Amino acid sequence: MNTRLYNARILTMADGFEPIWGEIWIQDDKIIYVGEEKPSDLHWDVERNVCGNLILPGFKNAHTHSAMTFLRSYADDLPLQDWLNKQVFPMEAKLTEEDIYHLSKLAYLEYLTSGITANFDMYLTPDSIVQSSIDTGFRTVLTGAVNDFSQSAALVGEWYQKYNGYHPLISFELGFHAEYTTSRNILDDLAALAHLYQAPVYTHNSETAGEVASCMEKHGMTPTQYLDSLHLFDFGGGGYHCVHFTPEDIAIFKKRSMSVITNPASNLKLASGIAPIQDILQAGVNLAIGTDGPASNNCLDMFREMFLTTALAKVHENDASAVDANAVLYAATVGGAKAMRLTDCETLTAGSQADLIVIDLNQPNMQPVNNISKNLVYSGSKQNVQLTMIAGKILYENGTFDVGTDVQEIYHTCSEITQKLKTK
Template identity: 55%
Template sequence: MRTRFYNARVLTMESDRDIFFGEVWVVEDRIIFVGTEEEGRLYCDKHKDTILIWDREIDCKGNLLMPGFKNAHTHSAMTLMRSKADDLPLQDWLGTQIFPIEAKMTGEDIYHLSKISILEYLTSGITSVFEMYLTPFTVADSFRDCGMRCVQTSCVNNFSQSVELLEKYYTDINGRDPYNSFILGVHAEYTCSRELLEKCAELVHKYRAPFWAHIQETEKETKECIERYGMTPIELFDSLGLFDYGGGGYHLVWTNDRDREIMKKRGLYAVTNPGSNTKLASGIAPIAKYLECGIPVAIGTDGPASNNCLDMFREMFLVTGLAKLKDMDASSVDATEVLKMATVNGAHAMGLDDADVLAEGKLADIIMVDLQQPNMQPINNIVKNLVYSGSKSNVVMTMIGGIIRYENGKFNIGVEPSEVYGKAEEIKNRIYG
């Protein structure tokens, strides 16, 4: 499939390139050219031997092309519990509502329930997710069948999965198909014994691989770890060698200076989840401090039962807005930085270095943003518009690996939305009775 986008404003997200008017050319799953119309002519002169015949030429009518968003933390199949257990504190929510329902979910349920989230990601211009859930193989099947990129980590803990399974996921899912990959990780300190964490550290060293987990999401969890070990979860994980090859944490709301020193030293990523931390009253992550320390931040929606919306636009506004409130400083965490978190940093955190920016040779994970809707007018500053007034209603096209999976409200994931909702309804009826 060869697609030419023309008449576009292009935001490559390369740090040295401003938005320009031009074209993006895609052949198979890669970008072969990004530049002005004039540069396009020069490219053709240079590559006379390669005749470019387009399957499709898309007139972008001045709208914006940019890299797809990277949703750096989610639990996709939790659509089942969306709006089912709201307005509860995190520990109650997990213990009394989520875990009992999860105990009844099968791998096949998870395959189908993930697809509701996949549909929603596409509407919000999300082209890759960093996923953690109960049955990694059926999750991988779901994303592969829909043609969406998925980097998984394990939610292994004392009650679910095992280190043996974790290794099997790691070796079997990596390299399995073009859409799926797998990174080592556990659910969280508060659900894992020291023995389990030590076994994970052996895997980390065996594969010289980065390590991820939910870390210091709530004050309670952080304090209880200090009571147990005399250390914060970050200090504990670091002392066990889990961060010897980098990685990062989801949430990281309750970190202190010492934690941030470790994060900096180990090159860890902080994935922030402001929607979830807000709804579950977990707190506001110290984003400005991460930036000051040079710790890269990425953004995740968290799952649809904790947020409940899988919308990168809402998350972007919350990242900067909550930082402004926390610091009582309206200049805290600029929009430009936030857009980088939602795209480039997310890609790097997830090991998707080929999907970070729009440039020759990169994966064609591209979205088109409609600038002709009223919330994007007038055009004083497109980047600020995206972060402060942008909405998923502006996303009119989502392309993953060169294939358009969402366009003007229509999906192309091999199954009709009504069928996906019907399956979810069946599962709901079986589990909720």
């Protein structure tokens, strides 16, 4: 199948932040040409005149718990411990694999509306998540969520072997829930897996001040120092949140070529704090951005996260010039792909996967067009997402989805599941 998108501003993210004018050719799931408009002998199955609008790589949602859509607007405005113990955990205990299949789909729809073309998902049942993602046509990198209460290091190892190479839209990374929920023996088993597969390891890290204080008390080290001392990061990896992060933590992340995945909306809403993004970037650590799950955010919207990444850095540093729009746009696209090891989804270049979005510049919040990346990061909104393509397939265009299932059916099923969980 051959697709051509022409008459476009194209921000390839491979070469600065000035869009070029031209066209993109796509064959099946891959980009085969990006550049000035030129003649072609190919037959086009799909052609779109982009009308001067902007094409760029899709956003990478580098930390989420997709299936938690059932908790949206159900567990808000509560102190953190009440939120977890009275709302989240009792509801989660009732979830079935099939529930997670449907609830994940609802999240994928929302990602598509926000120009997100891949998610780095940590949740309970990889099998049903993989199926949901494939059935939708969405790209998912899963990570292990093992802790003392669910999954196991052995299962994480099995999934790592099973799901890498299983399907072009799916990959799996080693991971565990967090230092404070995971015993030493599990961590040791995971470190052994990291060495066996020479693979990176991902986890929640330093999300709250309490988490760091408790680790210091138990081990005399921050979570990053402690986990690194157990050789979990010998082949890299990443940390979700990294709010209460020290210069020593940043240095370890740099030394191990690890990624910080920031989740600013969730960190505000749960009163966790503001991450030191400027220090992280100045140290040369790769930055990625995630929405976190819908229970704690509640919107799965990369535009919100991009604005917050820069705006919170500015107020945190007391400097309106801190963390500029280009750095944020890079983190939301290339930085995310690097964190998720989606090496063929970083930029719009020949040979890369065709994971891209079209941004409608012909709307009031994008006018005038003084600067594309500033427009996207400071003024951009879901409303500007005209088209979202994953692996060469248009899954969302002008408000309409093409995801294998009728979206009304997805809404209905997820509402029924939510009612069931609330009342059972």
